[in-house]
Amino acid sequence: DGFDVFRKWSSPGGHKAEMEYLADQYDDLTELITIGQSVEGQDIYAMRVTEKADTKKAGSRPAVLYISTQHAREWIAPEVNSRLLKHVLSNYGSDPQITEIVDTRELWFVIVANPDGYDWTFEEGQRLWRKNLADNNGDGEITTIDGVDLNRNFATNWGYDNEGSSDNPSGQTYRGTAPQSEPETQAMDALMGSIDFAFMVNYHSAAELILYGTGWQVDSPSPDDIVNIALAGDDANPAIEGYDPDLSAELYITNGDTTDHAGDAHGIMAYTPELATCQTALSYPESTLPSDYCDGRSQFEFPDDETLVQVEFEHNLDYALSLAESAADPANPVSSLG
Ligand code: 0X9
Numbered sequence: 001d002g003f004d005v006f007r008k009w010s011s012p013g014g015h016k017a018e019m020e021y022l023a024d025q026y027d028d029l030t031e032l033i034t035i036g037q038s039v040e041g042q043d044i045y046a047m048r049v050t051e052k053a054d055t056k057k058a059g060s061r062p063a064v065l066y067i068s069t070q071h072a073r074e075w076i077a078p079e080v081n082s083r084l085l086k087h088v089l090s091n092y093g094s095d096p097q098i099t100e101i102v103d104t105r106e107l108w109f110v111i112v113a114n115p116d117g118y119d120w121t122f123e124e125g126q127r128l129w130r131k132n133l134a135d136n137n138g139d140g141e142i143t144t145i146d147g148v149d150l151n152r153n154f155a156t157n158w159g160y161d162n163e164g165s166s167d168n169p170s171g172q173t174y175r176g177t178a179p180q181s182e183p184e185t186q187a188m189d190a191l192m193g194s195i196d197f198a199f200m201v202n203y204h205s206a207a208e209l210i211l212y213g214t215g216w217q218v219d220s221p222s223p224d225d226i227v228n229i230a231l232a233g234d235d236a237n238p239a240i241e242g243y244d245p246d247l248s249a250e251l252y253i254t255n256g257d258t259t260d261h262a263g264d265a266h267g268i269m270a271y272t273p274e275l276a277t278c279q280t281a282l283s284y285p286e287s288t289l290p291s292d293y294c295d296g297r298s299q300f301e302f303p304d305d306e307t308l309v310q311v312e313f314e315h316n317l318d319y320a321l322s323l324a325e326s327a328a329d330p331a332n333p334v335s336s337l338g
C-alpha cells in the first residue's frame with residue numbers, strides 16, 4: 001500500500017528498467033532489442049519471448065506483436081501489456097497453456113511505444129498529453145502546438161482526409177509533416193516488417209472496445225469476417241469481459257493508423273482493445289475506492305489502484321492468449337469465447 005502503480009518509462013523502477021530486469025531474469029526465454037529511438041533520443045525496446053530465445057532464429061515460430069502506449073496519457077495500457085509479459089514469463093514451466101505457447105510461438109512486446117510523450121505526462125500539468133514530443137514549431141519548447149499523433153503517422157492512407165487525422169500541428173490527431181515522419185513510427189514499421197507476425201494487438205484506452213478491421217473509411221468496411229468475430233466475439237459474448245467488439249471505422253474513421261498499416265503494408269491482422277475508463281474501473285465489483293474517485297478526472301485516468309489494474313489485466317488475458325494460440329493458423333482461430 002502507498003506505492004504508485006503507474007511509473008514512467010525512464011525512471012528507476014520504471015518500465016525500461018523492468019524490461020531490462022526481466023531480460024536478465026528470464027535470459028533463456030527473452031531477447032531485448034532496441035528497435036529505434038524517440039524524438040528525444042530515448043530507446044524504444046521490444047522484448048521477444050520464446051523458448052530458447054538465444055539460439056532460436058527470430059521469426060521462426062508463429063508470431064504475435066503486443067504494443068502499448070502510443071498515446072502518452074493512456075497509463076493503463078503499458079500496465080496491462082507489461083503484466084501480460086510478466087504473466088507469460090513467470091508461468092512458463094508451470095502453467096501448461098503458457099508453456100505450450102512459449103515453446104511453439106514467438107511473442108513480441110513493445111510496452112512503451114512513445115517514451116517521450118509518456119514520461120511527459122508525469123510532469124506537472126501534462127497528465128493528458130497524447131502525442132509524441134516532436135517540436136513542430138522548432139522553438140525548443142513543448143507547448144500545445146507540438147507533438148504528432150503516432151496513431152495517425154503511418155504510411156497507409158496517410159493524410160487521406162482531415163476527418164480521420166488533423167493537418168493542424170495543435171490538433172490532438174495531428175498526422176505529422178509526412179508519412180512516417182516520426183522516428184517512433186519508423187521503428188514500429190520496421191519491426192512489423194521484419195517478422196512475419198500473424199496478429200498484432202495495439203492497446204489503447206479508454207472505452208471498453210475491441211476494434212478490428214478497416215479504420216480509414218466506412219464506405220467499404222472490411223466484413224465482419226469469421227476470424228475477427230471468432231476472436232473478438234460480439235456484444236452478447238465479447239472476448240474481453242464488459243467490452244464491445246466493433247469495426248474500427250464504425251467508432252470513427254482514422255487515417256495513417258497502426259492497425260490499417262499493419263494489415264495493408266504487412267499482412268498482419270491487428271486489433272485495438274480500448275481499455276477501461278476511470279468510471280468503468282470504479283464500477284468493478286473489486287473496487288474499494290470512494291464512489292466519487294473519478295469526479296474531476298478524465299476517462300484516461302484509470303484509478304491508481306493495484307487491485308483494479310490487476311483486474312483489468314485479468315479481463316484481457318484470455319483474449320491476448322487466444323491470439324498467440326491462433327497464430328499458427330490464423331484462418332482457423334482458437335477462440336477464447338465460452
Ligand atoms: O483514435 C485513436 O487513435 C484510438 N482511440 S484513442 O481514444 N485511444 O485515441 C482508436 C483508433 C481505432 N481506429 C479507428 N477508430 N479507425
Ligand code: ZN
Nearest residue numbers: 071074204205
Ligand atoms: Zn489511444
